Amino acid sequence: MIIQGTLVSSSGTFHSQIRLKGNQIVEVGSNLGDADLTFSDDCLIFAGMGDIHIHARDDVGESQIYKEDFCTAAAAAINGGVVHVADMPNNPVPPITDESYNDKVKHLAQRNPAIHFTLYAGIGPGTRPLSFAVPYKAYMGPSVGDLFFRTLEQLDETLSHYRGCNVSFHCEDPILLDEHANAATHEERRPAECEISATRFALQMIEKYDLRGKLCHYSVGEGLPLIREARNRGVQVTCEVTPHHLYFDQSDLTDENRGKMQMNPPLRTISDRKAMLAALRDGTLDYLATDHAPHTLEENEQGISGQPHLDTYGAFVTWLILDQKFTPEQAAQFCSENPGHFVNPYVSPKKFGRIEAGYTASLTVLNLKRPVTIKREDIQTKCGWSPFEGITFPGSVEAVFIEGKQVR
Numbered sequence: 502m503i504i505q506g507t508l509v510s511s512s513g514t515f516h517s518q519i520r521l522k523g524n525q526i527v528e529v530g531s532n533l534g535d536a537d538l539t540f541s542d543d544c545l546i547f548a549g550m551g552d553i554h555i556h557a558r559d560d561v562g563e564s565q566i567y568k569e570d571f572c573t574a575a576a577a578a579i580n581g582g583v584v585h586v587a588d589m590p591n592n593p594v595p596p597i598t599d600e601s602y603n604d605k606v607k608h609l610a611q612r613n614p615a616i617h618f619t620l621y622a623g624i625g626p627g628t629r630p631l632s633f634a635v636p637y638k639a640y641m642g643p644s645v646g647d648l649f650f651r652t653l654e655q656l657d658e659t660l661s662h663y664r665g666c667n668v669s670f671h672c673e674d675p676i677l678l679d680e681h682a683n684a685a686t687h688e689e690r691r692p693a694e695c696e697i698s699a700t701r702f703a704l705q706m707i708e709k710y711d712l713r714g715k716l717c718h719y720s721v722g723e724g725l726p727l728i729r730e731a732r733n734r735g736v737q738v739t740c741e742v743t744p745h746h747l748y749f750d751q752s753d754l755t756d757e758n759r760g761k762m763q764m765n766p767p768l769r770t771i772s773d774r775k776a777m778l779a780a781l782r783d784g785t786l787d788y789l790a791t792d793h794a795p796h797t798l799e800e801n802e803q804g805i806s807g808q809p810h811l812d813t814y815g816a817f818v819t820w821l822i823l824d825q826k827f828t829p830e831q832a833a834q835f836c837s838e839n840p841g842h843f844v845n846p847y848v849s850p851k852k853f854g855r856i857e858a859g860y861t862a863s864l865t866v867l868n869l870k871r872p873v874t875i876k877r878e879d880i881q882t883k884c885g886w887s888p889f890e891g892i893t894f895p896g897s898v899e900a901v902f903i904e905g906k907q908v909r
């Protein structure tokens with residue numbers, strides 16, 4: 502099969518053709534023959550996009566599958582143009598920190614969702630690395646679930662056993678969170694200083710234990726110089742940013758929407774939001790990762806933290822390109838290539854992230870001339886709502902290919 506159209510990678514945008522055979526890309530070039538499928542000039546063809554921070558809520562115990570499961574998360578992902586995701590370990594009780602990881606892998610295989618899932622293992626007080634390579638997640642302070650540290654000393658001691666591992670950090674300092682616990686609003690209970698202090702500590706840990714570190718859902722402008730400075734010293738650290746921290750800020754909060762707009766870390770100031778957009782543009786932030794955290798609307802109204810975002814991933818990317826003037830090449834970097842680079846070591850070296858011979862044929866096609874207004878009835882996530890309802894994005898997902906098959 503030959504697909505033709507405008508192909509985007511971090512190194513450029515070219516009118517070209519892709520030959521697929523089975524689940525593989527076998528050739529890319531301008532004169533491969535008559536195309537079986539041609540995408541118009543309104544469309545951009547990216548290597549399949551990946552969201553490396555989601556909460557699918559599915560595990561052996563199935564206690565949270567009223568909010569989401571592997572299959573509904575996969576449907577939401579495809580709806581949003583996402584071909585692979587990485588799932589966080591905080592969902593079940595107890596969280597996945599030991600060889601019970603293998604049971605979750607089996608459960609995932611039984612569900613057989615339509616997209617690839619990479620599973621994180623948790624790091625909690627006193628845990629030890631698994632006997633095989635996985636990406637790890639450490640919650641520095643409490644968020645949703647029981648996986649977190651009460652003190653940073655405890656985290657330091659535990660991390661000493663994870664030397665050289667791939668560790669993602671939820672950066673909120675538990676002691677500072679405690680100090681602000683009685684403040685009036687969610688943002689005041691989890692202020693920027695919690696994230697800044699935790700950033701300093703995470704960077705120190707990454708350096709001390711030679712970790713391959715990642716800072717999750719980054720949201721404070723004041724922390725960015727710390728990250729740049731650490732990288733300049735050779736510290737191996739990458740960073741995620743979410744759609745909500747790029748699109749919303751505290752000026753969007755009203756008495757009516759506070760429940761829906763609550764997440765950890767919380768919405769920050771306008772200047773923080775602008776700093777995140779600038780840092781995604783200049784490469785300080787490496788991944789558009791949603792922190793898709795589905796809860797029912799009732800739960801959000803009752804004060805639980807987290808927003809669903811998989812369904813709107815691709816449409817949101819068109820907002821970055823058309824409204825915020827990101828180049829398609831930048832989007833290819835933070836939506837396709839960097840997420841592919843993050844998960845490929847756990848799957849296979851040429852699985853995700855590039856439109857090149859030898860890579861798996863997974864593609865995300867965005868139409869920059871077909872706006873979409875987000876409506877609840879178009880949402881696939883099981884929790885059934887989106888913080889973007891009623892918002893019109895300037896483009897939408899045109900097509901999605903997974904392992905050589907068009908699934909949308």
Ligand SMILES: NC(=O)N[C@@H](CC(=O)O)C(=O)O
Pocket residue numbers: 556591644645671763764765766792794795806807808
């Ligand atoms: N981000 C959130 O606000 N919620 C996440 C937990 C987390 O990642 O902190 C969830 O699991 O609901």
